[in-house]
Amino acid sequence: MADEQDWIGDKGRFVEDARRVAEEHPVPTSDESPLDSPLVAQFAVLTRSLLDAESLSEVLDRVLEACTRAIPAVDVASVTMRDPDGSFHTPNETDSIGYELDQVQYATGEGPCVDAARLPGPALAYSDDLANDPNWPVFGPAAAARGMGSLLSTALLPDSRPPQLTGALNLYSTKTHGFRPEDRSTALLLATHASLALAATHARTSAELKVLQLRKAVDTRDVIGQAKGILMHRRGITADEAFDVLRTTSQSLNVKLAELAGTLARRHTEIEL
Known part of the structure; x- marks a missing residue:
């Protein structure tokens, strides 16, 4: 991992490059061809919206909205944050069922979002069939009983400096095998955008997250x-x-x-x- 000065430099370059790309490649209007990569257009919109966000909550809400637009299988999305003391919480979600599902993971200590939010944890954790996944024998059936078939979580690294925060972007689908292989790459890109945007905001303290x-x-x-x-x-x-x-x-x-x-x-x- 780069040291603090490298991290600050990377954030600055991200902001400048994102603004330049957004200005040089405006999102196509409804009159233009939709074949010019809808995913690229969505990421351009996301980049601009993240740069304009004024609070942590606004950043997270915009990332979650982008997830539901960019990945058709997503029925519910949420964000997990892990504090330095090891506790987990969900500051933002698209539906209250996402909050409840995350709480089940925190209570049982198992599940993709818990794994992805831990340090060191996998960049990506997922389950194609929650009801029958041997990796999460308690959480999986509990999530299935609440109507979820599959789950994809990607790690968030909003700050490299102490007290270090980590987290996960959690994408739930009501279908088993709901996510395509390419959805995993898209989720990782979304998580990267979210991590950099969170690192660039000033309102990212543990106290605000808990409030x-x-x-x-x-x-x-x-x-x-x-x-x-x-x-x-x-x-x-x-x-x-x-x-x-x-x-x-x-x-x-x-x-x-x-x-x-x-x-x-x-x-x-x-x-x-």
């Missing part, structure tokens, strides 16, 4: 807990059964679980679920 994570955790748990309580009272079912109703309805309606729970909590007198 983001705690705020999301409290908000998500509160609204889902309210919705579960409504269903438990209405149907006379257990908390686990109420969560299954929410998850199944969320998937069938293609609505984020937290959004569905919030709607039910606000309009429970109008909605039959």
Whole structure:
């Protein structure tokens, strides 16, 4: 690994080169040929958006959005961050089910995103069939029970200086063998962009990451807990059964679980679920 001065120099060159490429090769408009490499166009958009991002949370949200656009198999995406003390948390995700799936990995200590986020860890870890993967005998079936078939995680290295942070970009698919070989290369490129952008932002401290994570955790748990309580009272079912109703309805309606729970909590007198 390069020393600190090399790392700072690399970041500076990345910023300047990315701006130059974005200016010299603007993204094709809808009137231009779509055959000029859609993936290249997506990365050009991502580069410009990352350079314009003003906060860590904004950088991560834009990376996750790029993942869902660049890799068709992605149904849910999330970011894992590992603090120097070894603890894991999820500051950003595209759907609350991603947060829950990550928590299962942290609790069991196994799974692709946990492996990829560790130092030293693999640059890429994946499972084509979560329900039957011998590498993760606890997490795999738990993820499959929540509707996921495969998972691809790539390492994030947002800072080379102490206290060193590491992480992983986690891509979930509801299908087994959902990811193509070329998707792994795309994921690695996305992770590289994310790592450099995170290293170039000033708001990347452990304290900020934990504030983001705690705020999301409290908000998500509160609204889902309210919705579960409504269903438990209405149907006379257990908390686990109420969560299954929410998850199944969320998937069938293609609505984020937290959004569905919030709607039910606000309009429970109008909605039959």
